[in-house]
Amino acid sequence: MQRALFSRSALLAQQAAAALDSPLAARGAPLLQRLERSMSSVTIPPPACMLRPLEVPNRYLFGPGPSNVPPRILAAQGRPIIGHLHPEMYEIMNDIKRGIQYIFQTENNLTIAMSGSGHAAMECAVFNTVEPGESVLVAVNGIWGERVAEIAERMDIDILYSGSQKALNSPPGTAPISFNERACDKMFNRKTKPVSYLFDMTHLSNYWGCDGQPARVYHHTGPVSGFFALREGLAIVAEKGxxxxxxxxxxxxxxxxxxxxxxxxxxxxxxxxxxxxxxxxxxxxxxxxxxxxxxxxxxxxxxxxxxxxxxxxxxxxxxxxxxxxxxxxxxxxxxxxxxxxxxxxxxxxx
Ligand SMILES: Cc1ncc(COP(=O)(O)O)c(C=O)c1O
The missing domain is CATH 3.90.1150.10 (Aspartate Aminotransferase, domain 1)
Known part of the structure; x- marks a missing residue:
């Protein structure tokens, strides 16, 4: 069934491409489209924009992030992907953990990269350490303090996070985060479950091999290419010092x-x-x-x-x-x- 759907949409895409190329395209297109529609269960045609090649301008990114990604990191991200649960992937994730411990200058065991942007790390910090009814002290000195104040009620715990797209020069989409012992005590002794499953550190600490369990089990499909890129960004900092x-x-x-x-x-x-x-x-x-x-x-x-x-x-x-x-x-x-x-x-x- 799935294969049939795939081949039908591939055929439609081919027909649409052929129609665009044909000298008769302008005259025949409405008839052709009606004919195709009547023969197909697909009612939404392939969008014209998808039949054009991707265009991305070259820009100097001198804002607060993303910053330009060096060729070495782009090349790492372009490597063939492997499974998110393959042993080699776990090794790469272990390397990332060490790299983040280095850039954050911490020995915190619970140090990982979130599958998500900086907001994912910010929400992960709050969702895991705050329970309903608790009060929160937030230092508001700009937009990020304002946002934390909006989503949190209590946070006097040592957690450090960042985004991949800033000084690490990796593409956006992964976010280093590290929790100290005090944060772990609070998180792993809570009475209620965090509101987010994806950001639940009980699962994430296993996925990242930080919980001392012999096996890591499936929690979510990590951004494999994003992790390759993040590892390369961390490697560049480690080499430079x-x-x-x-x-x-x-x-x-x-x-x-x-x-x-x-x-x-x-x-x-x-x-x-x-x-x-x-x-x-x-x-x-x-x-x-x-x-x-x-x-x-x-x-x-x-x-x-x-x-x-x-x-x-x-x-x-x-x-x-x-x-x-x-x-x-x-x-x-x-x-x-x-x-x-x-x-x-x-x-x-x-
Ligand atoms: C302190 C802080 N938190 C959160 C974010 C949001 O990160 P993102 O846009 O990657 O979700 C930023 C982005 O600059 C930030 O500086």
């Missing part, structure tokens, strides 16, 4: 600060020590429309910079130079694009 990587981000950020100040721009965080070396926030220059500046930079330089999020929307523009993008040459490109935008975007009256 964490301290060298921190220093490089600081040095390139200082270089960028000088360039921004030379352009007459003001950094949003006056205290240098409070600034993130990976993402720099710039106060919107007086009289400019930030959306116009960002759109100009995208259109003329194929470069993504972003505005603020949540409470900082309309107040800042953000430049992220992370991992692979963390080079003075890339900072120069960003500065050049900004200078061009400042020159050419008319000062708005608003």
């Amino acid at each position: 964490l301290e060298a990587s921190w220093k490089k981000h600081k040095d390139v950020a200082s270089y960028l600060y000088r360039g921004l100040e030379d352009l007459g721009l003001k950094l949003f965080i006056p205290d240098r020590d409070l600034r993130l070396p990976s993402v720099t926030t710039i106060a919107i220059p007086d009289g400019y429309n930030w959306r116009e500046l960002l759109a100009y930079i995208m259109k003329h330089h194929q470069m993504e910079m972003t505005g603020g999020l949540g409470p900082s929307i309309g107040m800042v523009m953000r430049i992220g130079l992370m991992g692979y993008n963390c080079e003075e040459t890339k900072a120069d490109m960003a500065l050049h694009a900004l200078a061009d935008a400042l020159k050419n975007c008319k000062k708005s009256k608003v």
